[in-house]
Amino acid sequence: MHRSVLALLLLLWAPGAGxxxxxxxxxxxxxEAWLVExxxxxxxxxxFAFPGGAALDPxxxxxxxxxxxxxxDEGAGPYDTAAFKTRLEDLAANLRFTAGRDEVGGSLRxxxxxxxxxxxxxxxxxxxxxxxPAAIERVRGEFVASLSQQAHxxxxxxxxxxxxDAFEDHPYGENVDGTPTSVSAITREDLVGFAGQRLRRAGxxxxxxxxxxxxxxxxLIDQVFGALSAxxxxxxxxxxxxxxNGGVLITRRPVPQSAVSFGQIGPKRDDPNWYAARLVNDVLxxxxxxxxxxxxxxxxxxxxxxxxxxxxxxxxxxxxxxxVATENARVAQSIALIRAEWRRMRDEGPSQAELDLAKxxxxxxxxxxxxxxxxxxxxxxxxxxxxxxxxxxxxRATLFGAVTLDQAKRVAHNLLDPDGLSFAVVGDPADLTPxxxxxxxxx
Amino acid sequence: xxxxxxxxxxxxxxxxSAQRFGAESFTLGNGMQLAVVPNHRVPAVVQMxxxxxxxxxxxxxxxxxxxxxxxxxxxxxxxxxxxxFAASIARNGGRDNAFTTQDYTVYHETxxxxxxxxxxxxxxxxxxGLVLDDKVVLPERDVVLEERRMRIDNEPAALxxxxxxxxxxxHHPYRNPTIGWVNEIRLLGTKDALASYRKWYAPNNAILxxxxxxxxxxxxxxxxxxxxxxxxxTLPARVRxxxxxxYAAARLEMKSARAAQPQWNRSYLAPSYRAGExxxxxxxxxxxxxxxxxxxxxxxKSLVLDRGLALSAGTYYSPSTIDLAIxxxxxxxxxxxxxxxxxxxxxxxxxxxxRDGVDPDELRRAKERMQAASVYARDSLSGPANIIGxxxxxxQGLDEVEAWPERIGAVTAAEIDNAARSVLVExxxxxGVLLPEPxx
Numbered sequence: 001m002h003r004s005v006l007a008l009l010l011l012l013w014a015p016g017a018g019x020x021x022x023x024x025x026x027x028x029x030x031x032e033a034w035l036v037e038x039x040x041x042x043x044x045x046x047x048f049a050f051p052g053g054a055a056l057d058p059x060x061x062x063x064x065x066x067x068x069x070x071x072x073d074e075g076a077g078p079y080d081t082a083a084f085k086t087r088l089e090d091l092a093a094n095l096r097f098t099a100g101r102d103e104v105g106g107s108l109r110x111x112x113x114x115x116x117x118x119x120x121x122x123x124x125x126x127x128x129x130x131x132x133p134a135a136i137e138r139v140r141g142e143f144v145a146s147l148s149q150q151a152h153x154x155x156x157x158x159x160x161x162x163x164x165d166a167f168e169d170h171p172y173g174e175n176v177d178g179t180p181t182s183v184s185a186i187t188r189e190d191l192v193g194f195a196g197q198r199l200r201r202a203g204x205x206x207x208x209x210x211x212x213x214x215x216x217x218x219x220l221i222d223q224v225f226g227a228l229s230a231x232x233x234x235x236x237x238x239x240x241x242x243x244x245n246g247g248v249l250i251t252r253r254p255v256p257q258s259a260v261s262f263g264q265i266g267p268k269r270d271d272p273n274w275y276a277a278r279l280v281n282d283v284l285x286x287x288x289x290x291x292x293x294x295x296x297x298x299x300x301x302x303x304x305x306x307x308x309x310x311x312x313x314x315x316x317x318x319x320x321x322x323x324v325a326t327e328n329a330r331v332a333q334s335i336a337l338i339r340a341e342w343r344r345m346r347d348e349g350p351s352q353a354e355l356d357l358a359k360x361x362x363x364x365x366x367x368x369x370x371x372x373x374x375x376x377x378x379x380x381x382x383x384x385x386x387x388x389x390x391x392x393x394x395x396r397a398t399l400f401g402a403v404t405l406d407q408a409k410r411v412a413h414n415l416l417d418p419d420g421l422s423f424a425v426v427g428d429p430a431d432l433t434p435x436x437x438x439x440x441x442x443x
Numbered sequence: 444x445x446x447x448x449x450x451x452x453x454x455x456x457x458x459x460s461a462q463r464f465g466a467e468s469f470t471l472g473n474g475m476q477l478a479v480v481p482n483h484r485v486p487a488v489v490q491m492x493x494x495x496x497x498x499x500x501x502x503x504x505x506x507x508x509x510x511x512x513x514x515x516x517x518x519x520x521x522x523x524x525x526x527x528f529a530a531s532i533a534r535n536g537g538r539d540n541a542f543t544t545q546d547y548t549v550y551h552e553t554x555x556x557x558x559x560x561x562x563x564x565x566x567x568x569x570x571x572g573l574v575l576d577d578k579v580v581l582p583e584r585d586v587v588l589e590e591r592r593m594r595i596d597n598e599p600a601a602l603x604x605x606x607x608x609x610x611x612x613x614h615h616p617y618r619n620p621t622i623g624w625v626n627e628i629r630l631l632g633t634k635d636a637l638a639s640y641r642k643w644y645a646p647n648n649a650i651l652x653x654x655x656x657x658x659x660x661x662x663x664x665x666x667x668x669x670x671x672x673x674x675x676x677t678l679p680a681r682v683r684x685x686x687x688x689x690y691a692a693a694r695l696e697m698k699s700a701r702a703a704q705p706q707w708n709r710s711y712l713a714p715s716y717r718a719g720e721x722x723x724x725x726x727x728x729x730x731x732x733x734x735x736x737x738x739x740x741x742x743x744k745s746l747v748l749d750r751g752l753a754l755s756a757g758t759y760y761s762p763s764t765i766d767l768a769i770x771x772x773x774x775x776x777x778x779x780x781x782x783x784x785x786x787x788x789x790x791x792x793x794x795x796x797x798r799d800g801v802d803p804d805e806l807r808r809a810k811e812r813m814q815a816a817s818v819y820a821r822d823s824l825s826g827p828a829n830i831i832g833x834x835x836x837x838x839q840g841l842d843e844v845e846a847w848p849e850r851i852g853a854v855t856a857a858e859i860d861n862a863a864r865s866v867l868v869e870x871x872x873x874x875g876v877l878l879p880e881p882x883x
Contacts (some may be wrong), residue, residue: 040484045820082748085738090808092815111815138751141777145704145754154597255701257592288538289517291530302585305593326592357534364536368487368553371824436676 019224022380022390025208027218029226033206033348034380034390035217038373042112044210045373046122047381049105051203055171055237055316060172061186063178067096067143068194069094070102074135077124081135082084084121092426093118094360095125099176102237102315102386105199109212112211119224126199127227131191143183147175149248151443154259154426155325160443161249162261162424164323166242172317179443201225202232207380209373220292239316241265246418250434251426252439258331258427259323266320269313276403276411277320282358282415283350284341285322290357292345296337297324312388313425315332332432335423344416349409364396451580461586462769463817463845465829468835471667473675474647478837480654480827481663487653487731487868490552490562491829492570493649493836496643498621500681503520505635507623509523510543511587517541517552521574525579528565535561546713546765547836553824556656560665567669570644573637580633588629599699600706603877605758608769610693611710612871615686615766627697632737646674650835654828682716683766684711693873704754707780707789708773713760715768715838724762725847727770729854730863731760732793732809733801741809745792751778752788754860765837784878794866799871810851817848 022223023035055066073088075081088095088234091114099105109120160175167173195432204225244264247308267277285291285308289299293307309322326334350358370376383392425432463818468478501508519525532539537554539562552562595601605620612618622628651670653662688713713727714720725774737744756774776785822825834844841852 038484041818041822043819082744089737089739089812092879109819111818138747138867142754145778147776148703152701185731253701255597257589257597259597268836288533289526290533300582300703302582303589305586305590325597326589327592357530361533361536365533365538366536368485368536368555371485371487372822374822422740 001363006364006372020376020393022393023214024215025217025389026161027220027222030032030222030230031201031204031206031225033208033221034384035212036182036209036376036380037213037215038089041169041209042211043109043373044112044115044208045107045109045213045377046206046208046220047374047377048066048204048206049054049385050199050383051103052233053100053102053175054176055101056198056235057171057178058190060132061178062174062182062189063103063176063184063434064190064194065142065198066099066177067183067186068191069099069138070139070143071130071131071135071191072106072125072195075130076121076141077128077131080130080132081125085187087116088121091118091121093121097121097125099173101176105381107335107337107374110113114210115220116223121219123224123227126224129195131188132197133188136188138190140183140186144175144180147177147183147443150177151441154253154255154257155323155329157251157253157426157443158259158261158426159323159440161251161426161438162263162422164441164443165247165249165422166319167240167317167422168243168265170240170317171237172240177443183440191424197233199228200226200233201230202230204383205384207377207384209347209376209380230233237316239319241424242319244417245422245435246419247422247435248432249422249434249436249438250429251425251438252428255427257325258429259325260331260425261323261425262320262337262421262423263321264333264421265290265383266311266318266415267313268318271318273324273411273415274311274313275408277415279355279358279362279400279403280345280412280415281311281320281352282362284345286358286361290361292341293322293338296341297334301333303330303337304354307334307338319328327433328428329430331427331429332427335432339418345412346416346418347413349405349412352405353403355403355408359400359403362400366396370371445711450818461668464831466827466831466841466845468841469663471658471671472668473671473673473674475666475670476650477663477666478650478831478835478841479657479659479660480652480831481803482654482821482824483656485735485824486656487824488556488559488653488657489542489552490554490566491652491828491832492550492566492577492702493652493832494548494644495546495648495681495836496548496639497834498619498623499545499616499683500643501616501619501623504627505631506619507587507628508631508635508639508675509548511584511628511631512541513541513550514587515575515580515585516569516573516574520568520574522568522572523559523565524540529576531565531695532720534724538727539813541860543621545621548834550830551825559657559662560669563665563669567673570646570649570670570673573640575633575634575637580636582627584631587622587626591625591628595620595622599697599702600877603697603875606689606695606697607710607873607875609707610695610810611712611769612686613689614684615769616683617764617766626628637773641780642679645676645678646670646673647767648678650832652828652832652835654831655824666729672702680761686767689870694870694876695873697821698878698880700880704775704879705780705783706773706775706877707782707785708771708875711770711868713770713866715762715763715764716839716843718766718876719864720767720862723865724768725850726854726862727860727866728762729813729851730801730807730859731758731770731811732798733805733814733859734758736812741792742772742789746774746785750788751777752868753777756789763837763872781871782878786874795868797863800863801856803856806854806856806859810854813851814848825864835847850862
């Protein structure tokens, strides 16, 4: 059976550095996974994603995907919750499941010696989760408590408020973890249905890194994923764009510092302008002290500990999202500066020096970030999930490097909309005129 | 099955005899300590400079000055004007940051292996060349106040944790928050920052840790070149008052309309690697794992799974401090369960532990998990650098760090029982209860 394994080798050269080899492995059962072998430690990291996430939660049942994923390791196959978790602990393995808006997935990290047994637990979690009523009620309780925490946290609340306002009539506006009401409406049948319908091999992507070879990985992925149905699930999510209404929403809370979330439409990941937009974003709202917002708001005026923006690419919508937190008396100043910098970047674009710095950083820092097997495994999944191609690491530096100043200026001009940029504020801001007060967001 | 079991045994035994990180340490001519931690998985290096100056060294009335100085170290020198440091690291694809604890202040950079000399030059330059004036210092003080609002003042649980720490330590400066008290941060200025800088920032009060795709033959000459040329200076004595005997348990209750749900915490004064009954530190680490290390731990099993009293429950204990450490317990009651009932159930578990001790099977399993964690710790560039730097900064030797898995493996049930009996003592504790208050 090992001889039937198909492996495709590709050499990827990190700039000024050694090679990382990605192998495309197809198992005897026909499941594909990407592998980076690294035998320096007796450790293996596996990461995987199934297409379709919280955006497919049925109306009134937001939180279904997240709750189902949380329950996969709460008892499966022959093990109840305590037995499953104890077994996992005894193997010193780490198993996590997460739900995103467009995908659900997980990761497993194990010592090589325990990998086969740990993989057996993962197989059970994916193909025969128990969803025992007691575990469901306990996890439901954890969700309701965590949602209540989020509703009391200015930062979490401003993020959720912004998303709900931007995607009023689209599932992206729903919280991935749902609301206390929607979580209370989820039944055991919903959870069992979710696992059967959505944890399928069609569209599944897998990345593996560490102390195993292609033959071992091929056997492992058949062991873990072989019991899942190969038939795809056709449910689709509608294309959409966030509202760009220039609004300022305020929810009053008695806290000393206002948390602010802001954003507008951005490019999707497959947009040909994505690389230019990513560079413009780094000049405008990049971390460290590179970004203009950081210089104007933190360095010059001490208005915040941090301010940053990022491109968020969902499957069916693109965003530029940012956040800042400033004491109530001065938060209006932070917001005015953000709009002003947004306008300046739209009108003038980045300078050649700024663009060059952003390129150097985004190209040079990338290989340095791949220092753990979990990070490399996550990258393998991202490249597959976003269809970037197995030679992506080869092409990445060129894709950024080829962006010209004219192109960056044009993309900045077409993309940024200072008047459409909208804000959600949670706190007790002074001198800030809202377009709408949201007394109780009901989140 | 048999083969797998044997492999597992071999693996657990391996780190005990092997060098855990393979680190080497040296002392430069000017007294600066250097540790090199080879890791050839990625063509990158991490540089960390650890100054032996933390919040617990802040002068009376100047709480937060060590942390404030950390912020100000990014404000430039004559050779590298403001912004030049960050820009030249970013231009070379590097990342840099810093952090402050009660015992030390740390600056770190990750960069391609062939740019190590760049970050060494920059870090050496700001060890002596910092230029500060009110124009850059005063806005940065506002940044620190915003950082404090974000991390603490906006979060009721963080405010209570801060008050609980100030209650647990009656006299020792660990009672003060690392970021400082608001009323004192507001008064910190350029003079205070420069005074601390001139007094404490010197090669003979610093540790250089270089981890990554390098070896000591390569690193030592570079370290001598950039850091070795900085003259040492006379250091003031590091005065840390001793925590007096405690006679009464402390209890704090905080009601807040901003709290989502009740939370329960208890801290006990505990030995560390460097203070109190130091031999108890490793047994207490194993105890923390058994009692509240994860979903298989005693507290989680009993309170969350079996009795349904809590949404979460666990322990925390980090003995990596110069003076006494904290052995902490925390739990969040399930809605409808009173904090009193939850606390009574936790006290039952603690009494059972002190009375009956730990059993050999749970001890063996906890030790295996912790030794596996020490293998996982090598699956990263900065992880080992952090572990080694922290150990050296509190005065441990490299041999102690390398032998940790072996020491954990040797912990006996009797050692844990003794440690539990001497640490889990009511009068050495402070208990904090956070209660939500309906908005009026």
